[in-house]
Amino acid sequence: xxxxxxxxxxxxxxxxxxxxxxxxxxxxxxxxxxxxxxxxxxxxxxxxxxxxxxxxxxxxxxxxxxxxxxxxxxxxxxxxxxxxxxxxxxxxxxxxxxxxxxxxxxxxxxxxxx
Amino acid sequence: xxxxxxxxxxxxxxxxxxxxxxxxxxxxxxxxxxxxxxxxxxxxxxxxxxxxxxxxxxxxxxxxxxxxxxxxxxxxxxxxxxxxxxxxxxxxxxxxxxxxxxxxxxxxxxxxxxx
Numbered sequence: 724x725x726x727x728x729x730x731x732x733x734x735x736x737x738x739x740x741x742x743x744x745x746x747x748x749x750x751x752x753x754x755x756x757x758x759x760x761x762x763x764x765x766x767x768x769x770x771x772x773x774x775x776x777x778x779x780x781x782x783x784x785x786x787x788x789x790x791x792x793x794x795x796x797x798x799x800x801x802x803x804x805x806x807x808x809x810x811x812x813x814x815x816x817x818x819x820x821x822x823x824x825x826x827x828x829x830x831x832x833x834x835x836x837x
Numbered sequence: 838x839x840x841x842x843x844x845x846x847x848x849x850x851x852x853x854x855x856x857x858x859x860x861x862x863x864x865x866x867x868x869x870x871x872x873x874x875x876x877x878x879x880x881x882x883x884x885x886x887x888x889x890x891x892x893x894x895x896x897x898x899x900x901x902x903x904x905x906x907x908x909x910x911x912x913x914x915x916x917x918x919x920x921x922x923x924x925x926x927x928x929x930x931x932x933x934x935x936x937x938x939x940x941x942x943x944x945x946x947x948x949x950x951x952x
Binding site: 768831 | 841872880881938
């Protein structure tokens with residue numbers, strides 16, 4: 724039972740390049756999320772998927788796109804990377820069947836855009 | 838709009854002592870949930886404790902307890918009998934309940950446990 728996995732763990736991009744961050748969960752959770760964490764700040768929600776087939780914007784969606792490929796997988800795409808997107812990216816999942824609905828996080832992807 | 842404020846950027850505590858990490862929040866939602874997460878230096882986010890706004894009792898999970906004061910809009914985390922492994926960043930978070938997909942996080946408090 725791996726929980727939430729993310730690939731890659733580290734990535735360096737040049738301004739204007741594109742890339743996709745992959746996330747998968749094996750806990751049969753309905754909902755999945757993408758966050759970014761910048762120094763001195765908490766996590767900020769980029770996009771979320773309440774259930775398979777739906778996606779919605781979070782607090783900071785500009786410059787990103789997402790795909791909920793199936794119930795297990797939720798990817799985040801940067802079409803044209805900018806230095807302001809240098810950050811640590813976390814994927815998370817949760818089950819709304821549970822009262823608490825706490826989120827389970829992946830290990831993160833450290834992205835640097837030069 | 839919802840807001841979480843953690844006013845303590847860093848805290849020190851002696852091993853085996855108790856420590857309180859502050860969290861205040863603001864929301865117009867009548868029903869909401871409050872969470873605390875721990876982020877060790879290794880970087881992963883670990884769920885610690887949850888408090889629902891309509892829960893009658895303060896939440897407890899082992900050495901963690903949540904001092905929930907609804908009228909003051911505070912949800913402080915109390916860690917009893919601190920251990921060296923408690924040294925980490927701690928984040929307070931909240932979302933609307935039910936159906937709270939948009940969770941907001943505070944800026945965090947870094948806790949240092951001294952031997």
